[in-house]
Amino acid sequence: MTPAALAVQTRHLTRRFGAITAVRDLTLDIAQGEVFGLLGPNGSGKTTTIRMLCGLLEPSAGTAAIAGVEVTEAPDQIKERIGYMSQRFGLYEDLTVAENLDFYGGIYGLERAGRRGRIAEVVAFLGLDRRLGQLAGTLSGGWKQRLALACALMHRPAVLFLDEPTAGVDPAARRGFWRTIHALAREGTTIIVTTHYMDEAEQCGRLAMMSQGHLIALGTPAEVVAQVGGGGRSLEDAFVILQERDERRP
Amino acid sequence: MKRFGPMFRKEFVQMRRDRLTLGIMVGIPVIQLLLFGFAIQTDVRNIPTVVLDQSRTPESRDVIAAFQNTGNFRIVGQVNGRPELDAALARGVAQAGIVVPEDYPRELARGTTATIQVIVDASDPLSSQAALAAAAGVAQIRNLAILSAAAGHRTLPVEVRVRPRYNPGLRSPNYIVPGLVGVILTITMVLVTSMAIVRERERGTLEQLIVTPITRTELMLGKIAPYVGVGLVQMTTVLLLGRFVFDVPLTGNVPLLYGIALLFVVASLALGLFVSTLVRTQQQAMQASFFFVLPNILLSGFMFPRQAMPVVFQWLGALLPLTHFLQVLRGILLKGVGIAELWPQVGILAVFAAGLIVLAVRRFHKTLD
Ligand SMILES: Nc1ncnc2c1ncn2[C@@H]1O[C@H](COP(=O)(O)OP(=O)(O)OP(=O)(O)O)[C@@H](O)[C@H]1O
Numbered sequence: 001m002t003p004a005a006l007a008v009q010t011r012h013l014t015r016r017f018g019a020i021t022a023v024r025d026l027t028l029d030i031a032q033g034e035v036f037g038l039l040g041p042n043g044s045g046k047t048t049t050i051r052m053l054c055g056l057l058e059p060s061a062g063t064a065a066i067a068g069v070e071v072t073e074a075p076d077q078i079k080e081r082i083g084y085m086s087q088r089f090g091l092y093e094d095l096t097v098a099e100n101l102d103f104y105g106g107i108y109g110l111e112r113a114g115r116r117g118r119i120a121e122v123v124a125f126l127g128l129d130r131r132l133g134q135l136a137g138t139l140s141g142g143w144k145q146r147l148a149l150a151c152a153l154m155h156r157p158a159v160l161f162l163d164e165p166t167a168g169v170d171p172a173a174r175r176g177f178w179r180t181i182h183a184l185a186r187e188g189t190t191i192i193v194t195t196h197y198m199d200e201a202e203q204c205g206r207l208a209m210m211s212q213g214h215l216i217a218l219g220t221p222a223e224v225v226a227q228v229g230g231g232g233r234s235l236e237d238a239f240v241i242l243q244e245r246d247e248r249r250p
Numbered sequence: 251m252k253r254f255g256p257m258f259r260k261e262f263v264q265m266r267r268d269r270l271t272l273g274i275m276v277g278i279p280v281i282q283l284l285l286f287g288f289a290i291q292t293d294v295r296n297i298p299t300v301v302l303d304q305s306r307t308p309e310s311r312d313v314i315a316a317f318q319n320t321g322n323f324r325i326v327g328q329v330n331g332r333p334e335l336d337a338a339l340a341r342g343v344a345q346a347g348i349v350v351p352e353d354y355p356r357e358l359a360r361g362t363t364a365t366i367q368v369i370v371d372a373s374d375p376l377s378s379q380a381a382l383a384a385a386a387g388v389a390q391i392r393n394l395a396i397l398s399a400a401a402g403h404r405t406l407p408v409e410v411r412v413r414p415r416y417n418p419g420l421r422s423p424n425y426i427v428p429g430l431v432g433v434i435l436t437i438t439m440v441l442v443t444s445m446a447i448v449r450e451r452e453r454g455t456l457e458q459l460i461v462t463p464i465t466r467t468e469l470m471l472g473k474i475a476p477y478v479g480v481g482l483v484q485m486t487t488v489l490l491l492g493r494f495v496f497d498v499p500l501t502g503n504v505p506l507l508y509g510i511a512l513l514f515v516v517a518s519l520a521l522g523l524f525v526s527t528l529v530r531t532q533q534q535a536m537q538a539s540f541f542f543v544l545p546n547i548l549l550s551g552f553m554f555p556r557q558a559m560p561v562v563f564q565w566l567g568a569l570l571p572l573t574h575f576l577q578v579l580r581g582i583l584l585k586g587v588g589i590a591e592l593w594p595q596v597g598i599l600a601v602f603a604a605g606l607i608v609l610a611v612r613r614f615h616k617t618l619d
């Protein structure tokens with residue numbers, strides 16, 4: 001694979017906050033169109049990794065590139081190509097669904113006519129039509145996630161970062177959300193998603209498991225299970241075993 | 251700049267929906283104007299005064315009446331003896347005491363210097379100064395009358411006529427109200443935008459906003475633009491209340507005033523934005539804004555004349571946009587001067603506005619740390 005064909009490429013990516021190293025020496029290659037899962041316990045560095053990939057945090061060391069473009073070199077060029085859903089709901093609760101969509105459409109540079117068309121598309125795609133006049137702050141968790149996804153999709157990003165998009169969302173809504181993710185991936189969008197749910201991790205093409213800021217496993221769900229000897233173990237078993245093994249290390 | 255429009259619209263809708271802040275922004279000018287306008291009276295009249303008349307003669311009553319007629323002294327009572335007079339001053343019942351000694355009429359008749367004592371509570375310099383000036387005036391008029399009669403003059407040899415220009419009635423509202431326009435704009439504009447960035451940071455919306463291609467300049471200008479309108483509405487409110495409640499004249503070129511006010515409002519908003527990039531929480535933003543208000547009130551010439559300040563403080567005052575805008579306000583509203591006289595202030599305010607926007611944009615980074 002040539003670097004340009006890679007949607008995301010990191011080399012020895014590292015981020016320190018004072019004494020703690022949130023992400024340590026992370027090297028990843030993610031191909032275009034992959035659904036790539038980032039797994040790891042709380043504080044293992046998933047959010048920090050995504051923030052560096054989006055240009056929201058400067059790496060302390062190492063490099064990250066989106067579609068062959070160095071993130072720190074051309075942050076604004078990167079921002080045209082990526083969509084991001086932050087872990088915490090980041091839209092304006094005092095604006096309506098329609099106003100949030102219109103704002104993000106405008107901010108992503110869509111002209112008035114094109115914006116209207118695109119809003120209609122994402123609204124239909126995510127079933128938001130009956131919520132348009134509602135204040136975002138009064139939406140339930142599942143609808144907030146859909147709205148956040150809708151705003152992140154406004155400019156048809158090539159790479160989509162979803163940081164725990166389904167936390168606190170009911171099972172049916174989660175399933176619906178994942179159907180959407182697969183639909184986007186089929187269209188060629190690369191998706192990097194973090195989750196704590198094993199059923200969601202199973203649906204990823206490949207997984208990176210992190211613990212204490214570094215990579216402890218990488219591969220398809222089956223490969224990750226095989227890494228702990230397989231033997232009918234579940235992905236959750238593999239996850240716990242690998243994590244405990246890592247934490248016992250001196 | 252194609253993303254300025256969406257940013258502006260969003261800020262405008264949010265501003266409109268934030269009823270509390272909007273109410274405060276309209277309420278502050280009204281409350282401040284009424285407070286300052288009624289409470290601050292720098293021309294001190296009617297100082298409560300006690301009289302110790304030890305002579306009790308027509309001459310003594312005559313001189314006491316002369317004091318009363320100045321309008322500065324309001325006789326609130328007679329006292330018998332110094333201890334009682336001191337007590338009245340100490341308790342604050344009176345702020346001045348007039349003592350006419352027993353031998354006052356005799357000294358007057360003999361042609362030696364007759365003495366009257368005026369004791370003033372100088373803990374409040376503003377009112378004591380007015381009392382001292384009035385007392386000196388009473389003495390001078392008496393002296394002149396007696397001396398010129400003795401010298402056989404019918405008219406006074408020299409008379410100095412003082413004509414107060416621009417504010418002939420020496421009314422303090424004429425001075426205070428234009429200044430208040432500037433002070434109120436400073437307080438509200440800086441406060442409201444000092445929250446702008448930190449509020450988004452605290453609510454978690456900044457993270458989502460700065461992963462978009464919006465430029466720092468578009469973001470900053472879009473944030474301040476809706477408040478320019480608010481500032482001009484505030485200014486209109488104060489000017490109209492000043493005109494109709496306090497009778498402050500609106501002489502001069504009012505459109506010019508609005509044009510220059512625009513520069514000042516933008517400078518103040520940009521300053522608030524700059525503060526917003528320095529602090530981490532809304533509470534810190536609030537504290538920083540209040541910290542900034544005090545020097546504006548003290549050093550800008552709003553309450554105390556700058557000429558009387560040590561040079562260092564005059565320099566510090568010159569660093570505040572308000573100082574220059576006050577000169578514009580008073581120049582246009584009281585003196586009726588135009589751009590020919592005010593271009594230095596206009597230049598300075600333009601530099602402040604542009605410089606502070608650049609500073610705020612430079613300080614702001616599209617990252618989380
Ligand atoms: N701005 C910051 N300042 C200091 N420390 C930070 C900062 N952001 C993250 N950290 C620390 O870095 C480590 C990794 O945090 P991060 O948020 O990336 O974890 P995470 O894997 O996303 O966790 P979670 O599953 O809880 O979301 C944690 O120890 C966290 O406390």
Ligand SMILES: [Mg+2]
Binds near residue numbers: 047087163
């Ligand atoms: Mg996280």
